Amino acid sequence: MIAAIIQCRLGSTRLPNKIFMKIEGKTILDHLIERVKKSKYIERIIIATTTKKIDDRVVEFSRKNSFDYYRGSESDVLDRFYQTAKKFNVDTIVRVTPDNPMIDPKVMDFVIKKFLEYKYLDYASNVYPTQTFPNGLDTEVFSFKALKYLWGKTKDRVDREHVTFYIKNHPTEFKTYCIKSKVNLSSIKVSVDRNKDLIFVKKIFKELYKNGEIFYLEDITKLLRKRGELLKINMDEIVNEGLMISLKREKRTGDINNLKKELVIRKTKASLF
Numbered sequence: 001m002i003a004a005i006i007q008c009r010l011g012s013t014r015l016p017n018k019i020f021m022k023i024e025g026k027t028i029l030d031h032l033i034e035r036v037k038k039s040k041y042i043e044r045i046i047i048a049t050t051t052k053k054i055d056d057r058v059v060e061f062s063r064k065n066s067f068d069y070y071r072g073s074e075s076d077v078l079d080r081f082y083q084t085a086k087k088f089n090v091d092t093i094v095r096v097t098p099d100n101p102m103i104d105p106k107v108m109d110f111v112i113k114k115f116l117e118y119k120y121l122d123y124a125s126n127v128y129p130t131q132t133f134p135n136g137l138d139t140e141v142f143s144f145k146a147l148k149y150l151w152g153k154t155k156d157r158v159d160r161e162h163v164t165f166y167i168k169n170h171p172t173e174f175k176t177y178c179i180k181s182k183v184n185l186s187s188i189k190v191s192v193d194r195n196k197d198l199i200f201v202k203k204i205f206k207e208l209y210k211n212g213e214i215f216y217l218e219d220i221t222k223l224l225r226k227r228g229e230l231l232k233i234n235m236d237e238i239v240n241e242g243l244m245i246s247l248k249r250e251k252r253t254g255d256i257n258n259l260k261k262e263l264v265i266r267k268t269k270a271s272l273f
Contacts, residue, residue, distance in 0.1 A: 002092040002112065003044040004036050005084050007077055007163075010054045014193050019098045020057070021198065024205045028192060029061065031101040031205075035214055038105035041112040042094055048084040050074040076160045082151040085144050092116070093147060095140040095163060101201060102190045104217045108139045111179050115141040122146035122174040123167050132181040136190035137217060139179075140164055146174060185221065189234055200233040
């Protein structure tokens with residue numbers, strides 16, 4: 001079975017309760033799920049939340065909307081994913097993070113298709129080793145076998161908190177595949193981590209979300225070519241800030257420097273044209 005596992009919690013320190021913030025009359029989580037449902041490959045949507053009291057609201061949402069859910073560790077997200085996939089007998093996991101209300105089902109399906117087509121793969125994405133899609137259209141697909149290997153292999157705190165980080169740091173241990181955009185759009189940030197991101201995303205939705213019909217990457221880029229000034233709203237916001245915070249906490253100097261270099265390269269090479 002192919003399932004999208006959406007990691008959800010309300011205890012974010014940067015933008016608390018963001019998944020229930022509204023954009024054009026619907027919550028961020030509603031928009032995200034609406035898009036995931038458009039996938040031609042995903043057979044099931046599962047919410048992976050925490051055992052914290054604050055996340056009772058996520059469970060209520062799941063029950064109300066008839067979604068399967070699992071409650072696990074807040075900090076050990078890798079274990080939460082593993083236990084979720086194990087409980088619901090998921091063979092192929094599509095990792096979805098709740099701060100991506102513009103995730104594109106076409107892009108998602110292209111990554112899933114490649115993963116299924118190349119049966120030897122452990123992991124496929126549009127973010128590793130090179131991200132050329134906008135931040136916020138991230139899609140990662142991996143096998144339960146690979147997830148189980150990760151779960152048993154690493155005890156590192158950063159690896160446990162950021163589910164696929166071990167794969168990116170140990171490429172020889174996995175068979176991976178990366179989907180690349182024809183044009184490098186990685187300087188565009190449509191994920192919602194802070195208030196400036198929310199303002200930016202709201203403006204895009206206001207322009208493109210008409211009659212309850214979802215829009216796609218080509219619609220976003222077309223709008224931003226016409227309205228380039230919108231990009232200034234969150235241009236200074238940090239991409240992968242959550243990972244950077246974890247690396248700094250653990251004093252992982254080498255990984256911090258590598259991430260900084262990656263961000264500089266993205267901004268230098270990225271273009272809308």
